[in-house]
Every structure is written in C-alpha cells, then in structure tokens.
Amino acid sequence: MIFTTVKINAQQMDHQVMPLPKEVVAGPGEFIINSKLKPRIEGSERLIKAVDRFYNVLSKKTGIFYNLRDWSDDDSANFEIIAEEKAPVELGIDESYSLKITNDKIQIKAKTDIGAMYALQTLLQLTESNEKGYFFKSVEIFDAPRFPWRGLMLDVSRHFMPVAAVKRQLDLMHTMKMNVFHWHLSDDQGWRIESDSFPLLTEKASDGKFYTKEQIHEIVKYADDLGIRVIPEFDVPGHATAILTAYPKLASENNANYTIERHAGIFDPTLDPTKEKTYNFIHILFNEMALLFPDKYFHIGGDENEGKHWDRDPEIIAFKEKKGFDNHELQAWFNSRLNKSLVDAGKIMMGWDEILHKDLIDSNPVIHSWRGEDGIIKSIDNDLRVIRSHGFYIDLMQSTSYHYFMDPVPQSLIDNEKAKKLIFGGEATMWSELVDQNSVDSRIWPRSAAIAEVFWSERNKLDGENLFQRLDKISSHLELNGSEHISNRHKIIRRYTENQQDFSDLLYFNDLMAPYRFYHRNPKGTLYSMLSPLNQWADACIADPVESRKFSNAVKNYIANQNPEDLQKLENHFKKWAELEDLINSLIQKSPQLDSLRQVSQSFKIAGEEGLKLLDFLSGKIILSDAEMISMSERIHGLKFKGGELVLKHFPS
Amino acid sequence: MIFTTVKINAQQMDHQVMPLPKEVVAGPGEFIINSKLKPRIEGSERLIKAVDRFYNVLSKKTGIFYNLRDWSDDDSANFEIIAEEKAPVELGIDESYSLKITNDKIQIKAKTDIGAMYALQTLLQLTESNEKGYFFKSVEIFDAPRFPWRGLMLDVSRHFMPVAAVKRQLDLMHTMKMNVFHWHLSDDQGWRIESDSFPLLTEKASDGKFYTKEQIHEIVKYADDLGIRVIPEFDVPGHATAILTAYPKLASENNANYTIERHAGIFDPTLDPTKEKTYNFIHILFNEMALLFPDKYFHIGGDENEGKHWDRDPEIIAFKEKKGFDNHELQAWFNSRLNKSLVDAGKIMMGWDEILHKDLIDSNPVIHSWRGEDGIIKSIDNDLRVIRSHGFYIDLMQSTSYHYFMDPVPQSLIDNEKAKKLIFGGEATMWSELVDQNSVDSRIWPRSAAIAEVFWSERNKLDGENLFQRLDKISSHLELNGSEHISNRHKIIRRYTENQQDFSDLLYFNDLMAPYRFYHRNPKGTLYSMLSPLNQWADACIADPVESRKFSNAVKNYIANQNPEDLQKLENHFKKWAELEDLINSLIQKSPQLDSLRQVSQSFKIAGEEGLKLLDFLSGKIILSDAEMISMSERIHGLKFKGGELVLKHFPS
Structure with a gap:
C-alpha cells in the first residue's frame, strides 16, 4: 500500500x-x-x-x-x-x-x-x-453524487439557442458532472420544435427559429453520449401565446388573434381547459413530442397561469360553476386530463410549483419547485417527488455565493427521511429574457460549476471560503472545454476600444461592476424586447466581478492585518480608478454608448483620488484633520455608482 | 443637387x-x-x-x-x-x-x-x-463587382467544420461581398456528406463527422439567402483514400485495404479508370450529390494524381497500351467519361489545373487554376473558362500584401479580350491540414477581406498603402458580424497565463511573430496528424502580426523623418522586448509548453537592451565607439528568432 x-x-x-x-x-x-x-x-x-x-x-x-x-x-x-x-x-x-x-x-x-x-x-x-x-x-x-438529478434548464423560447450553443452547454455540464438537460421549448415568445401534427406551431410562432426533429435526435444522442438525460418542457396552460398564435381556437378567449410576444412578462393567453379539442390537441402533440425524448420525465410547465381569461369567458365561468372549481382546481383538473396523455406515452408528469394541488396528487407528478421552500415542504408532505430550482435562478445575476449556500433540501427537512428519498436534486435555470446565444455562456459559467458542486458533493465537503479562487481555476478549464464565457465578454469590451490590442484598462473597469440583479434591468419587462441587442456593456458585466472582489478582499485583509502588501494593492486600485474618467472620455468619441458610464467614471475618479489621499494618511505621509476626514467621507458617500444598467459590486468602504 | x-x-x-x-x-x-x-x-x-x-x-x-x-x-x-x-x-x-x-x-x-x-x-x-x-x-x-466569381474554398475533409462554423464563414463572406462557397467535401482524410447510395462512405470514412442531407439543404438555403452559390467538390481520381477506404474494389490496386489518412501529403490510392464499375459508382454518386446543390457548377478535383498505381497494375498498364494513353491522357479520358454523368445531371464540370488536357477540351470544363499562371494562359488559349486560386492560398500564411497584389488576370493577359470574358474571378483556398473549427476564423479573416477586394474592386481603385490600417478597421466589423478570428487567438494566449485578466504582455509577444509559412510547419506532412492539437502558440500567431508591423513602421519612419515620436515608439518596443524573457520565465512553471519560446525571448531581451543602447546613442545620451557599434551589430545578428514553429516577422534592422 x-x-x-x-x-x-x-x-x-x-x-x-x-x-x-x-x-x-x-x-x-x-x-x-x-x-x-x-x-x-x-x-x-x-x-x-x-x-x-x-x-x-x-x-x-x-x-x-x-x-x-x-x-x-x-x-x-x-x-x-x-x-x-x-x-x-x-x-x-x-x-x-x-x-x-x-x-x-x-x-x-x-x-x-x-x-x-x-x-x-x-x-x-x-x-x-x-x-x-x-x-x-x-x-x-x-x-459518487449526493443527488441523482443535477440539472441545467435552458430557455430557448425567449431567445433561440442554435444546436451548437446547446451542444456546448452539454459539454460543459458533463465537465461539471451535471446529468439533466431541461429544455424549455415553448413559451409566449416562441415554439421551438418541429411538429408534423401541428406545423403551424413553427410556421406562425417561431420566426423560423426552431429545431428540426433531426436536430432533436442529434442533440438527444449527443447528450446520451455524455450521460445526460434530456427533459423537454412544453408550458401549458399559461405561457402559451406561441401555441395560441398558431392555433387561436384553443384559446380561453373567443376570437383570439395573437402574435408571439416580443417582451418579457406574464401574459394572459391561456389554453381553454373546458374544450375537448384542447385535450385532443395536447394528446396528439405530446405523444408526438414524447417520441423524440427517450427520458421518462416530461415537463408540462404549469407556472404563472393567472387565469384572467378563465375569469372572463362565460363558458369557462359556467364550467367552473358546474364543477365547483376555482381556477387552481380547474388547472389541477386540466393537469389530471393531461396526465392521461402522458401515461399513454409512457411518461411521468413534471411541472412547476403551481401544479401542486390535492386533486392532482393521485397523478403523482414531480414538483419542480421554484417559488420558495414551501412548495418543497408541501410536496414532501404529500409524498411527491421534488426538484428544486428556487435559489438556483442564474438569470437573476446574483452572486455565486448566494447559490452556493442554497441546498436542494430545505434546512427544516434536513433530517427528514421522506425528504431524503423524494428530493431528487436541483436545476440551475437559465431563463433567456436578457440572454442570447452570444451571452449565454457568461451567464451560465462558471457560476453553474458552483451549483453543480452543490448537487454533487456532500454538504459537509463544500468549501465556500475558497469558492472564487476555485472558480477562477475552473474558468480556464471550462474554456478549454469549449466555453465562450470569457471570449463573449471580451468581444464586447474590445468593441468599445475599436479592437485595441490592449483593452485591459477597460476590462478592469467592467470588472468592477455587476449588472442589475433580479428583474431591475428590464423594468416591467418592457424596456427590452426580444430583438434588443445583448452585446452591450451590461452584458459584459458578470455577477461576481473579479476586480471589485480583489479590491474588497484587500480592504478586508488590510483592516484585519495592516499588511503593507494590501496597502500596495489598494493603491494600485485607487490609481486605476483615478484614471477611469479619462479612459472613458478618450473612447467616447468612437463609442458614444459609453456616455452612460461617464458619471460612474467620475465617481471612481473622485473615490480613487480620495482613496490615495487616505493611503497617504495611513502611511503617515500626510496628516488629515477630523474635518478633512469627515469631508472626505461625505464626498465618497455622495458618489453615484450606478449607470448603464449597472451597479457597483462592492462599494468602497 | x-x-x-x-x-x-x-x-x-x-x-x-x-x-x-x-x-x-x-x-x-x-x-x-x-x-x-x-x-x-x-x-x-x-x-x-x-x-x-x-x-x-x-x-x-x-x-x-x-x-x-x-x-x-x-x-x-x-x-x-x-x-x-x-x-x-x-x-x-x-x-x-x-x-x-x-x-x-x-x-x-x-x-x-x-x-x-x-x-x-x-x-x-x-x-x-x-x-x-x-x-x-x-x-x-x-x-458593381469587377468579377462575377468571388469565392472562398473551405476544406472540410482534413478537419471537419460543423454547420455553425460553415454558416459563420458564409455570413462573413457576404459581409465582404463574396458570392461563391466552394466546399471541398472529400479527400484522403475523410468523406463528409451523407450518401444513401453509398452509405459506407460515411460509415467507414468519416469518423462520424459528416453533413446529413438535411444539413446540406440547411446550408445551401442559408447561402441562398446571402446570395452565395455553393459549389461542392468531390476529388477524383486521386485524393481518394476516403472513397477507397469505403469501397476498396474501385481502387487501381488489387486487394486494396485502406484506412483514411491521418497525415498531410499526396497519397497513392486512386480510382481505377479502366473499370466500368468505377463509372457506375461515380454516375450514381454524382447524380445523388448533384441533387443537393442547385448550382450548375460541380467540382471534380482532379489534382495531384501521380498515377503511381496506374503504372503498377497490369490491367491498367495493358489498358493504357491498348489506347495509347500516358497517365495524363488516361485521366483526361476518365474525366470525359465523368463529364457524361455531369451533363446528365445538368452540371458543368470544373476541376483543378491538372484536368486541362486537349482530349478534354470538347467537354468545355472550367479550369480552377492553382499552380501558377501557365494554367490560366493555356486555358485562355483553349477558350476555356478559368477561376484563379494561385496566389490566394491562404493556408500558406503569407502576408496579406502578397495576396493583395495578385490578380485573377495574369499581367500578360491584361488587355486580352478573351481573358476578360473567360476569367470569371478567383477563390481564396482554405486547406485545413493545420486548421480546425477553432482556428479557422483567424486563418481566413481578415486576410480574405483583402482578397475579396481584389475580386470586387477595380484594379486602379486598390489601395495597398493603407491596406493594414483598413484591415484593422474591418477586423472589428467582421467580429461584430460573428467572426471568431480575434477570440480564438486570445483564448490560446490567455491559457498560458491561466486566464489572467490582463494578458496584453503575452499577446504583444505573440504579435511579434508569424507561424512558419508555406508547408514548413509540418515537414513532409508527418509532424502533425489530423488529431494533433491546433490551439498552440503557433496557432495564435497570424500572418501579419500587428506589433511587428508597428515596430517596422516606426523604424522606417524614423529613418525617413528622424521624428522623435518614432524614437519614443521604438523605445517602448525595446523596453517590452527586454522584459519578454522574464515574462516567459514567470509563466513557464504553469505552462511548460512555453519552453520552446525561451530562446526567442532571450534573443528579444538582448535585442531590446541593445536597441535601448542604440536609442541612447541616437539621442546623444551616450557615445558608442566604432568597435562598440560593430560588436552591437554582431550581437544582434547572432540572435535566433526562430522557435516553436515560429519565425519573427520583421527582423529588427
């Protein structure tokens, strides 16, 4: 030995x-x-x-x-x-x-x-x-893995992702030992898969951007070679504008006449759950789709159906009254009807939180929980299987640390034996309202590597302290395996410099800031349309900007240890900050879009200058009176570090 | 007005x-x-x-x-x-x-x-x-264009290029108003297209890397939307190892048993031109392939058939004797037989220089000239239509200037009326022995933009003086249109630094050197196999490195004008050179591959130090004796600027 x-x-x-x-x-x-x-x-x-x-x-x-x-x-x-x-x-x-x-x-x-x-x-x-x-x-x-279900969901409806972009994600998932590719193939903004039974779905509701069956086979085979299961999602009865653009007769509204959505949000068009033709349509469609995907699990969406049209159409109102249903019960009834088609097709139904309802429990669906831990707890109470995505919404541009400290198993269930059996794992969800094929890699990677670790590694193994250091390393490995997460950012930055050989100063600036988190970048979903360019400054910014982290660490370390090395680091940062305004001004002629960064760069300049002064004070080179200190602090706190859909990641303290 | x-x-x-x-x-x-x-x-x-x-x-x-x-x-x-x-x-x-x-x-x-x-x-x-x-x-x-045929040839046999890589080239071609995509689909290293008639072609001779018919349709349609004609090439009777790996009975050698080639070179396996089964095979295959490509022109290759097996097989020898043929005449006879199949399929035959033979003139083929101007001149003499690629072999990594001063019309024919009518234009040829999908963009672009200009613009409009300045500008434009020519280089450079945020120093070094030109990087075609990695230092180097050009210009300008600004530029270069050895040494621990650059970096260090001394002398800061000058000159001329398959682009003078 x-x-x-x-x-x-x-x-x-x-x-x-x-x-x-x-x-x-x-x-x-x-x-x-x-x-x-x-x-x-x-x-x-x-x-x-x-x-x-x-x-x-x-x-x-x-x-x-x-x-x-x-x-x-x-x-x-x-x-x-x-x-x-x-x-x-x-x-x-x-x-x-x-x-x-x-x-x-x-x-x-x-x-x-x-x-x-x-x-x-x-x-x-x-x-x-x-x-x-x-x-x-x-x-x-x-x-060996902790959870058997380690997924990535990719929304290809809001922004279509060509075959090459999908294959790239599969390669990278495998690198991180992820094994479920959840493919969100339909939504209000487009239907993305060829159907022989219902050709209008792609003719009228895809802008010509969809996968042929051959391409689906190609990707499923590719995933199989990587040990990755492919789970398709067709979102019903809500998020159905694309379906109803093609087949408006299935709508809950009479004389519906829809076009696919160009913006983000929750929309009203909803399948009519009271008509047999709806179930005939779904039966044929789901059976056709089921043949393309060998996996047993089949995702029917089911989220965010606000039922506005169910409250407005006289026939649906009458139906609900007759059955004694509220909208949620109606949806449960709809889902249990769907489930018959899925059972016929040999599939197990899976859907978002909202499908959880006592009337559907007999169908034994898998609950894909996204709204919070309640859904998980309720599912376990009802002996239902669960996948967790709450806490793993990578489109929200939260820090990787946030995701890393999430767990598929809620704290309250950590010793629950049923939970151990029924919580299969989790999925990172890449919704694509503000992501296209050219930016998607930098939104998924390397953050999802940390999520993959949450899904694979034992809880007591996790190492949050060195997380970012390890992510920096894995970042290179991901790139070697085909990821574009660095290149895509650099392309954007370089463009503002007209492809100067050395664009490191501007990259440094970009790496101080994060894009708005949550849904703040696209208020009410209307600022951006699905055609708006996603190669702008904010698209180059990442959730965990490297330089702002380095700065913040240097501050923390200095405060803890008074190490002169950290002072030197801070000085380097402050010097660079002091030059940012000139940098932006020098580029703005050729790249007027940088105008939105002017104010931020001015703030950095002042913060940098004040910072240098502070360092001189700390090293005893100058003396600052209390009044001067207070005035410095005021100046710094008065600075604005927002602009261009961005927010400074670590405010200088 | x-x-x-x-x-x-x-x-x-x-x-x-x-x-x-x-x-x-x-x-x-x-x-x-x-x-x-x-x-x-x-x-x-x-x-x-x-x-x-x-x-x-x-x-x-x-x-x-x-x-x-x-x-x-x-x-x-x-x-x-x-x-x-x-x-x-x-x-x-x-x-x-x-x-x-x-x-x-x-x-x-x-x-x-x-x-x-x-x-x-x-x-x-x-x-x-x-x-x-x-x-x-x-x-x-x-x-309006000068020539109606403005092409790019892409070899997908040596290294397969997936659909996305092909579409990207089509987009970029259109940006530069190129209108012919010549698709080199078969060679010794692989057959790259699905055939129903002869399925073994892909089963045995593609490594699973080929286009399905649906993908061919997809690409032809995509090209049509961009006004680009697609011309397929199936190389016969030589360059046929892949075909003969699948169907060895068609070989000129008895009991042939081939496997597809893994190296570069000219290989012996050749179709047997004396057997009817060969023509039956070609007739069926070419008619099947012809249906996939709407364009009238159909390229049969025909190059580099050395006929070694034709000189060895008794039946072929007997056939030649009976007909009174030498090998070239036999090939002409073979081609005229092929032509019948092409005429049946409604196609016009096109082939490389070697198909030009008096016995084939009646077939009125289009000559694709690659070996020199003789082929063009002879073609015009024989009233044959011509496409020129000689001078446009972009795989040879020559300077863009070289290609820019080539012309589809040889100087001797510049006033020839027949030539004006018969020379349709030219094609840049991207042979892929040392190029894969991840490096191809930086080999094609932006150099081919200059070639596109040769094909489109009037000769007297061309502007060689500002060529590189204009290419720098077009480089950004190409990237905005999807090109990966910058990103792919940077990925390689960044890897050696472990993805440091600022890799500009190493990029600077890379941008001083060009990879070996012509076929020197792969002597006899055997150093590299088709599986060797093409993401190495030399793959990041480009034919016209930017920094070496800047240095060279500064030297020229200083000699011409004694401008202190140029001295400053030279000083900056020399200072950087002096630091290159330390840079390489600092990276070599993590990237031992950089070892091959050690000697070059040492040479740069010395050249940089001597250069700085020279500048001090020129500015009067120091005095150098004649002996010191001679010794400096000797030191500089003794330096080695080769290494790692690279050569310094502009030797410091």
Missing part, C-alpha cells in the same frame, strides 16, 4: 477538482504525462468516445501529440479504464467511480460507463504542471 | 468600405442614426430577411433598440430599399447597386435583391460616430 492512510481534505488537494469528490487520499509521487499514456479500456462504445475526447482535451492542454486510438489490449497499458456495464441514461443509475493514480499507473474503475466517464473528467482536472512538464499527483479518489 | 460633383477617392472617404466601391461621391452633412430609421422595402423575402439582419447588426453596433419590422409602406419612410427583381443565385447576375445618403434620407436602388443586400452591407460599414452618437455621412455610391 503506497498510499498514506490519512484522508486529506479538499484544501490539501489544492482544490483541484470541481465538484469536490467524496473521498480523496493523497499518495506520494506523481505520474508524468507524456505521449506514452496508453489506455486499456473495458467498456461501452460511449466510453470509448469519451476516451477520445479525453485525449483531445489533454492534448490541447499539454500540447502533447497522440495518435488516434493508439491503445493497448493487454497489461502493458499504464492507464486502465474499466466499466462493468453500459448504463441506460436514466434517473438513479450508479454514477460512482474510483480513480487511483500512482507513479506508474492510472486506474479507473466504475460500475457503469458513465461513472468511468466522470473519472476521466476528474482526471483532466487533476492535470498539473511545473517547469519540466505535466503530471498527475498520486492520489486515490472514490466519488 | 446637393452633392458636390467632385469624385473623391477612397482615402477621402476614410477608407470606410471594404471592398472599395466603384464610384463614391461625398456630399455635405450627415444622416443621424436613431430609432426613427424606418425603411420602406420593395423586394423579395430574401431582401426582407437581409433588412432584419441589417437592423440586428446596426443595433449591436450602436446600442439603439429597434422593434421588429416596424416599417413603413408609404413615403414617410426615411430609408428606401428598392430592388427591381429577385435574382436567381447563379453566375453572372446583376450585383450592382446605388446608395444615396442625404441629411434626411437613405436610398438604396438595385436591379436585383442581391445588389440591394450588398448596399446594406456597405451602409453598415459607413456607420460613424462622434461623442454625440452615430451617423452616416452624406454620400452617393454606385457600385
């Missing part, structure tokens, strides 16, 4: 892997990576493809050339990859693996090929280097 | 448009761009989509929000776009347009919708800004 028996924690493994593995035992020495890394594989075709990808990424990372499948089938291999069986891509399969690295051998063992694939991902993240070259440190890892 | 009657040249229009328009007359004043820009359109659905795209790009550029098709149908419109007819997307259509901008109106007129679409592209490039906002200067432009 060459391994030390001391289990080391994540810190000691240099935070190499994300999500954090279950058990990590460091060994002595290291395995040198060179062109002689030769595998022997026992496993499925899917695993073989994964090994191809592994070599491709390793090669890109190290610059080492490998020949195609120059592999071994005997014990001479120094890289064993053994999976006992090919897993079906479905909920609850064994995803565990073990990975052992010694000086002369790497061994991956897993029950399933998907477990082995995760081991390959872990191994890639373990790549280290020194001046002489690349290596893996000796280690023994045993790993 | 508000326009001045003085025609101004390109310089006076600030080099705004690329390719340079035919006639430009500046007017007084300007048209302010705001959300009230409202068009009235007379034209095809294709033109309407182009206007949608126009607003999308304008909106991204200016940040102004527009509503969807918030257009006018009466004279209140301030933006008239009128096309008389919808053009078929075929050779020789009218592509001219006129564009008139006054203070209160923009008018586009064209015979065809495609002409009007080009006017929209010109208009986008005319967007200017000052501190107050965006505007178009008043101008009247009449424009």
